[in-house]
Amino acid sequence: MDLTKIKDPSFLKKLNNDELEVLAYEIRKFLIAKLAITGGHLGPNLGVVELTLALHKQFNSPQDKFLFDVGHQSYVHKILTGRADQFESLRQYKGMSGFPKMSESEHDVWETGHSSTSLSGAMGMAIARDLQEKDHYIVPIIGDGALTGGMALEALNHIGHEQKDVIVVLNDNEMSIANNVGALHNALGRMRSAGKYHKAKDELEWLLKKIPAVGGVIANTAEKLKDSMKYFMIPGMLFEEFGFTYFGPVDGHDLNDLQENLGFAKKTKGPVLLHVITKKGKGYIPAETDKKDKWHGVGPYKIESGEKINPVTSAPAWSKVVSDTLVTLAEKDPRLIVITPAMILGSKLEKFQQKFKNRLYDVGIAEQHATTMAAGLATQDMKPFLSIYSTFLQRAYDQILHDISRQNLPVIIGIDRAGLVGADGETHQGIYDISFLRAMPNIVIMMPKDENECQHMVNTALSYQDGPIALRYPRGNGVGVEMDQDLMQIPIGKWELLEKGTDASILTFGTTISMALAARELLAEKGISVQVVNARFIKPLDETMLHQILKSNMPVLTIEEAVLAGGFGSGVLEFAEANNYQEVCIKRMGIPDKYVEHGEVEVLLEDIGLTKENIVKEIEKILPTKMKRAQLL
Numbered sequence: 227m228d229l230t231k232i233k234d235p236s237f238l239k240k241l242n243n244d245e246l247e248v249l250a251y252e253i254r255k256f257l258i259a260k261l262a263i264t265g266g267h268l269g270p271n272l273g274v275v276e277l278t279l280a281l282h283k284q285f286n287s288p289q290d291k292f293l294f295d296v297g298h299q300s301y302v303h304k305i306l307t308g309r310a311d312q313f314e315s316l317r318q319y320k321g322m323s324g325f326p327k328m329s330e331s332e333h334d335v336w337e338t339g340h341s342s343t344s345l346s347g348a349m350g351m352a353i354a355r356d357l358q359e360k361d362h363y364i365v366p367i368i369g370d371g372a373l374t375g376g377m378a379l380e381a382l383n384h385i386g387h388e389q390k391d392v393i394v395v396l397n398d399n400e401m402s403i404a405n406n407v408g409a410l411h412n413a414l415g416r417m418r419s420a421g422k423y424h425k426a427k428d429e430l431e432w433l434l435k436k437i438p439a440v441g442g443v444i445a446n447t448a449e450k451l452k453d454s455m456k457y458f459m460i461p462g463m464l465f466e467e468f469g470f471t472y473f474g475p476v477d478g479h480d481l482n483d484l485q486e487n488l489g490f491a492k493k494t495k496g497p498v499l500l501h502v503i504t505k506k507g508k509g510y511i512p513a514e515t516d517k518k519d520k521w522h523g524v525g526p527y528k529i530e531s532g533e534k535i536n537p538v539t540s541a542p543a544w545s546k547v548v549s550d551t552l553v554t555l556a557e558k559d560p561r562l563i564v565i566t567p568a569m570i571l572g573s574k575l576e577k578f579q580q581k582f583k584n585r586l587y588d589v590g591i592a593e594q595h596a597t598t599m600a601a602g603l604a605t606q607d608m609k610p611f612l613s614i615y616s617t618f619l620q621r622a623y624d625q626i627l628h629d630i631s632r633q634n635l636p637v638i639i640g641i642d643r644a645g646l647v648g649a650d651g652e653t654h655q656g657i658y659d660i661s662f663l664r665a666m667p668n669i670v671i672m673m674p675k676d677e678n679e680c681q682h683m684v685n686t687a688l689s690y691q692d693g694p695i696a697l698r699y700p701r702g703n704g705v706g707v708e709m710d711q712d713l714m715q716i717p718i719g720k721w722e723l724l725e726k727g728t729d730a731s732i733l734t735f736g737t738t739i740s741m742a743l744a745a746r747e748l749l750a751e752k753g754i755s756v757q758v759v760n761a762r763f764i765k766p767l768d769e770t771m772l773h774q775i776l777k778s779n780m781p782v783l784t785i786e787e788a789v790l791a792g793g794f795g796s797g798v799l800e801f802a803e804a805n806n807y808q809e810v811c812i813k814r815m816g817i818p819d820k821y822v823e824h825g826e827v828e829v830l831l832e833d834i835g836l837t838k839e840n841i842v843k844e845i846e847k848i849l850p851t852k853m854k855r856a857q858l859l
């Protein structure tokens with residue numbers, strides 16, 4: 227079947243289950259083939275093929291609203307809503323997003339990317355529907371991982387309280403990105419086995435009826451077994467207590483079971499929770515048999531073997547440099563505790579977990595809890611390293627401000643994926659943390675120029691006791707430099723002069739240093755001598771060096787792969803204003819006030835104008851007139 231011929235999901239109404247099974251096979255074949263080239267979230271999507279078919283068969287999107295939590299598992303939905311022909315461009319510049327996108331389709335009624343928002347969005351839609359006296363269905367689809375997000379529990383609590391007609395589909399595949407964690411995960415496990423209990427109970431009852439009365443012993447034992455199990459195996463009690471009608475557990479790959487239970491859910495008044503059991507990576511042997519976390523989000527791969535086709539690079543991943551350094555430091559310092567909110571694999575912390583079992587805490591998708599737990603640890607002379615993606619740190623703004631910065635606690639915030647991340651697009655770009663952290667008193671913010679400086683910064687952070695310190699580092703691999711054998715301390719607030727110059731000064735840090743140095747070369751060919759400074763401490767600024775630069779009256783260009791508003795450049799401007807350097811020309815380059823979509827990072831940088839050519843142009847623009855005139859002669 228040519229899936230690109232599908233224009234909208236209404237055709238599903240005419241298909242019987244056998245035909246849907248064939249379609250499910252075709253969709254899996256399509257996803258495996260397409261994502262072998264583009265990469266993407268293969269495992270999650272292979273797990274929801276039958277579920278998404280059943281949903282679109284039982285409901286009428288877009289009148290009925292589907293809210294895909296996290297949204298990484300919405301590829302099947304995109305195929306069924308007329309976008310199969312866009313998969314060649316999946317997560318590429320100006321191509322189809324890897325998450326629901328309203329601008330792509332009327333069937334995408336709720337945009338996601340960050341976890342655990344679907345239930346709150348659904349509740350808002352339900353209140354609006356009822357006030358507007360409409361009668362469509364509202365169906366958030368949330369994974370067992372996303373359900374560990376605090377927002378999801380806040381929403382369950384409210385939906386149950388208000389008894390709103392919302393059909394929550396819980397897609398339980400026992401996995402987050404890595405193995406799922408938490409007491410809720412264990413409760414779901416009991417519900418899953420309770421489902422088996424009910425099956426066993428029915429079979430036991432059937433058996434009891436079949437066995438002639440062969441002495442009370444067997445019958446009595448069986449009866450006792452049946453009765454004793456029910457007390458702790460009643461599935462869904464947890465959700466029933468939240469005011470939901472619980473259906474399940476349902477086999478998420480059985481189209482009959484799915485449609486029957488969706489039918490029950492549609493007829494039930496008040497909030498419903500349909501507990502669906504699926505298998506992440508279903509239908510593709512490597513994704514089913516490998517450690518399942520290896521197929522959550524993948525790059526290109528060889529279909530036959532599942533072998534990943536990784537870009538060749540000798541430089542280590544930034545996350546690995548940080549985690550290897552943490553392992554080294556943890557051997558000497560028993561105070562070091564690492565906390566991750568569900569990103570143990572992304573941040574390459576498995577080795578730390580293996581070596582220090584009780585000193586790594588994966589708290590699930592719970593960034594707020596992770597952050598304040600780190601504060602609690604720091605009050606007791608422990609040394610917490612909160613490992614967290616820049617974009618997910620946004621979830622914990624007040625926990626940093628209220629619990630860490632205000633109490634001035636020595637917490638290390640390891641900000642992974644700082645800067646543009648590329649394929650995940652606007653919901654995941656790590657470009658706001660400088661602006662929101664810089665406004666907080668007491669906090670130190672630093673970023674290394676290469677992986678060698680990175681290891682020294684991890685060491686510096688561990689020794690720093692005067693308050694919170696944030697170390698930001700990008701997604702991907704380092705620049706490929708020699709690593710020092712011994713770890714050193716970097717003086718807090720001390721910048722590094724990389725290249726001398728007398729006509730202008732560039733202040734930058736992290737990933738934009740290389741383009742600044744390249745621009746300096748181009749300017750030197752034009753007879754312009756530019757200083758390049760590694761402004762590796764974004765806060766506090768190196769005031770001694772900054773006074774020297776501003777006193778020299780050299781024009782200054784700041785560059786950052788972060789939003790301009792409230793960023794590093796803003797800090798330099800604030801310093802100049804506070805110290806009355808009105809005469810000095812200061813220009814900023816960075817990310818303007820708009821969301822940055824998905825695409826290859828190099829292409830996004832070009833699109834934003836963060837290129838060495840533009841740096842040359844900006845320097846030429848800010849040179850003093852006499853310099854320009856001399857240039858023209």
Ligand SMILES: Cc1ncc(C[n+]2csc(CCOP(=O)(O)OP(=O)(O)O)c2C)c(N)n1
Nearest residue numbers: 270339340341369370371372401402403568
């Ligand atoms: C706030 C937030 N934290 C972390 C993530 C990273 N993340 C993306 S998917 C995922 C696991 C989701 O698990 P689940 O909801 O069970 O979906 P599955 O992948 O199992 O289908 C995580 C932790 C995120 N998207 N948002």
Ligand SMILES: CC(=O)[C@@H](O)[C@H](O)COP(=O)(O)O
Nearest residue numbers: 296298339523572643650701
């Ligand atoms: C959907 C989601 O939020 C995660 O899967 C995220 O895509 C992981 O990002 P990295 O690939 O940078 O680890």
Ligand SMILES: [Mg+2]
Nearest residue numbers: 369370371401
């Ligand atoms: Mg899951």
